[in-house]
Amino acid sequence: MSDDWAAAYSASEKRLLKRAFLEHHLGSIRAQKIIFGLAPPEECLKDEWNSFRERIAKGEPYQYVLGSVSFGGCTFNVDKHVLIPRPETEQLVFIVKEMIPKTGRFLDVGTGSGAIALCLKKVHPEWNAFACDISPNALSVAQSNSKRNELDVCLFEFDITAKTSLPYAPFDLIISNPPYIPEKQKAKMDDVVVKHEPPIALFVPNDEPLLFYARIVEQAAKTLNPYGLLAFETHFDGAQEVANLLDERIFTNVEITKDYYGHERFVFARKR
Secondary structure: OOOOOOOOOOHHHHHHHEEEEEEEEHHHHHHHHHHHHHHHOOOHHHHHHHHHHHHHHHOOHHHHHHHHHEOEEEEEOOOOOOOOOOOHHHHHHHHHHHHOOOOOOOEEEEOOOHHHHHHHHHHHOEEEEEEEEOOOHHHHHHHHHHHOOOOEEEEEOOOOOOOOOOOOOOOEEEOOOOOOHHHHHHHHHHHHHHOOOOOHHOOOOOOOOOHHHHHHHHHHHHEEEEEEEEEEEOOOOOHHHHHHOOOOEEEEEEEEEEOOOOOEEEEEEEOO
């Protein structure tokens, strides 16, 4: 397998990509043996490897090329219709699973691939799990992941910005990583994100950066049970603005938590 490819990537990044490719096709143990020179390369994967390199060189995210990604102890199908789950979101799931009891009802708003909902369902199987998205294509991916991981989540199409009531209420947890990047920041972002990941899941109007948070807060005020948990992932510099949306007459125990990189990323609150 030649290393003469994708000049935009550093040598260390190429090694990580090669490892992801090998683990996807051969499993982690066989991949490690090849990477560390303890086993010969798999000649039968030559065509797949060449195709992989060509698509990566054109800027396509490797997760889309492989068609799957590991997240929270599960493996999820991903394609151009859903965001690639990121470490910050995995951290949100890790925090929330420690904050909720063993039983209840939760809703994941803007579920995309279903990663948040399915990981929570895995660690709390007694919960009744619900997840919604505005995109039928995203819901199709989430359904495939529900089947792949043998986890039962009720998936439904819903526009959180519409003035209609959420079905399946009430809930003991509402969790969301909604779109939060203002359109004006698009020019500063990596092409690998802007050109390949779904804009509907990334961007918000410049004049309404908190659009989705405000609508979810409105719905949570009506549909969360007393002391139910509201949990958000936010823009790296927007957590305080999201927290300011929470009316202290309705919500209590408002908390902002930093991500692995030291950014104020997560907002939590309880319904009074």
